[in-house]
Amino acid sequence: MSRSAHPAGPRHADVMPEGHYTAPAADLNALDPRIWARTVTRNADGAAVVGGLDVRHLAEEFGTPAYILDEADFRARCRAWKEAFGTGADVFYAGKAFLSRAVVRWLQEEGMNLDVCSAGELAVALSGGMPADRIALHGNNKSTEEIERAVGEGVGRIVLDSFEEIVRVAHIARKLGRRQPVQIRVTVGVEAHTHEFIATAHEDQKFGLALSGGVAAEAVRRVLKLDSLELIGIHSHIGSQIFDTSGFEVAAHRVVDLLKEIRDEHGIELPEIDLGGGLGIAYTADDDPREPREIAKSLREIVSRECAAARLTEPRLSVEPGRAIVGPTAFTLYEAGTIKRLDGLRTYVSVDGGMSDNIRTALYDAEYSVALVSRTSDAEPMLARVVGKHCESGDIVVKDAFLPADLAPGDLLAVPATGAYCRSMASNYNHALRPPVVAVRDGEAKVIVRRETEDDLLRLDVG
Ligand SMILES: Cc1ncc(COP(=O)(O)O)c(C=O)c1O
Numbered sequence: 001m002s003r004s005a006h007p008a009g010p011r012h013a014d015v016m017p018e019g020h021y022t023a024p025a026a027d028l029n030a031l032d033p034r035i036w037a038r039t040v041t042r043n044a045d046g047a048a049v050v051g052g053l054d055v056r057h058l059a060e061e062f063g064t065p066a067y068i069l070d071e072a073d074f075r076a077r078c079r080a081w082k083e084a085f086g087t088g089a090d091v092f093y094a095g096k097a098f099l100s101r102a103v104v105r106w107l108q109e110e111g112m113n114l115d116v117c118s119a120g121e122l123a124v125a126l127s128g129g130m131p132a133d134r135i136a137l138h139g140n141n142k143s144t145e146e147i148e149r150a151v152g153e154g155v156g157r158i159v160l161d162s163f164e165e166i167v168r169v170a171h172i173a174r175k176l177g178r179r180q181p182v183q184i185r186v187t188v189g190v191e192a193h194t195h196e197f198i199a200t201a202h203e204d205q206k207f208g209l210a211l212s213g214g215v216a217a218e219a220v221r222r223v224l225k226l227d228s229l230e231l232i233g234i235h236s237h238i239g240s241q242i243f244d245t246s247g248f249e250v251a252a253h254r255v256v257d258l259l260k261e262i263r264d265e266h267g268i269e270l271p272e273i274d275l276g277g278g279l280g281i282a283y284t285a286d287d288d289p290r291e292p293r294e295i296a297k298s299l300r301e302i303v304s305r306e307c308a309a310a311r312l313t314e315p316r317l318s319v320e321p322g323r324a325i326v327g328p329t330a331f332t333l334y335e336a337g338t339i340k341r342l343d344g345l346r347t348y349v350s351v352d353g354g355m356s357d358n359i360r361t362a363l364y365d366a367e368y369s370v371a372l373v374s375r376t377s378d379a380e381p382m383l384a385r386v387v388g389k390h391c392e393s394g395d396i397v398v399k400d401a402f403l404p405a406d407l408a409p410g411d412l413l414a415v416p417a418t419g420a421y422c423r424s425m426a427s428n429y430n431h432a433l434r435p436p437v438v439a440v441r442d443g444e445a446k447v448i449v450r451r452e453t454e455d456d457l458l459r460l461d462v463g
């Protein structure tokens with residue numbers, strides 16, 4: 001996941017510690033549109049503006065840290081995915097990336113479906129008004145209660161992940177008098193080029209049923225014997241933050257092979273395949289993601305080609321992008337605090353959040369960029385490490401980044417591309433209060449998830 005780069009470029013105001021970092025951008029004040037949400041610009045004062053609003057005013061009104069989400073960008077990305085795949089396919093937004101009731105409303109308005117993977121996500125989806133038949137339920141260890149709720153509400157599909165679950169879902173569906181549409185999640189045996197923790201299609205892991213050794217084929221046999229289950233298709237998700245579509249190609253090829261085996265053994269052609277999510281986004285200028293249009297074209301071509309070769313009727317395709325939709329639409333707004341210049345070592349810039357609002361750097365060695373957004377600066381670039389305020393030396397937000405050398409406490413910093421897997425993976429470590437998500441659009445700001453309060457923390461502490 002991390003892209004190596006080379007220390008180079010002009011003389012820097014700071015020391016140059018060991019590590020991998022990109023040379024400073026030619027203009028540290030630039031906000032690269034490939035990394036920042038679509039409506040981000042700077043105003044005449046030099047402050048960043050998003051959705052028509054000055055970040056200094058947002059910080060004043062909503063405090064820091066805060067996730068600032070560009071609603072117009074979110075909606076535009078939904079539309080781009082829908083249009084790219086067209087009417088012959090379904091796009092399920094992966095709610096694990098970030099879900100709230102407002103997001104659910106936007107998704108409905110944009111004609112999207114929704115993938116959830118827990119009772120909590122299902123509850124938010126239903127409470128936001130998403131029709132149950134547009135929801136897919138995932139999970140490698142769904143509880144009986146989760147399955148009962150999902151079947152009872154009439155979710156459009158449950159993605160089966162184990163032999164135990166086949167029996168459990170069938171039993172619950174029978175008890176509730178339903179015929180539940182299901183897909184079977186298969187592991188196709190692909191080593192996706194991403195961090196080990198977010199690759200999901202190699203065989204040695206907890207998700208899915210392996211194609212190899214006939215495990216998935218056996219799952220199909222079992223599902224087809226159960227009247228309360230309607231097998232609508234095969235599902236594959238190869239991992240996350242993937243740029244190279246060759247993994248999807250192999251996955252599509254192997255999934256179509258299974259469809260062919262099913263046709264040959266059972267005389268039926270399954271109507272759908274789902275190739276999951278996982279498309280990468282730009283966190284830094286070194287990342288070069290592909291457009292939904294290109295991705296859709298290549299996935300559709302692969303499926304058509306493979307089906308034609310197997311003489312199968314082309315199944316309906318679905319995909320489940322999460323990060324690629326919400327990731328780029330938000331940035332985290334922080335206030336800079338302590339700045340420690342360790343002679344001959346490194347400069348540490350502490351912000352008022354950290355691993356509790358962005359665990360990805362610590363967990364996946366993820367790389368982020370950062371910019372001074374409350375003003376511009378002509379000072380020399382200073383190589384810095386942006387860290388949080390937690391009692392942990394691994395509490396790093398941005399490992400190596402160039403910031404202007406005149407950075408001072410009170411300046412506002414923003415870390416772009418934090419829309420996915422930041423608020424949704426946020427914690428209360430050190431009893432931090434999880435930051436709000438503020439949606440901005442056309443000059444208006446709306447808190448869609450409020451900041452936690454001490455009362456929220458203490459309410460759970462019932463000892
Ligand atoms: C089954 C499934 N679908 C979709 C996604 C969404 O992935 P991403 O946010 O990388 O698009 C995930 C997460 O990796 C997943 O596990």
Ligand SMILES: N[C@@H](CCCC[NH3+])C(=O)O
Pocket residue numbers: 096198240241360364420421
């Ligand atoms: N949470 C991960 C990705 C896993 C996605 C869910 N299968 C991330 O932040 O990149």
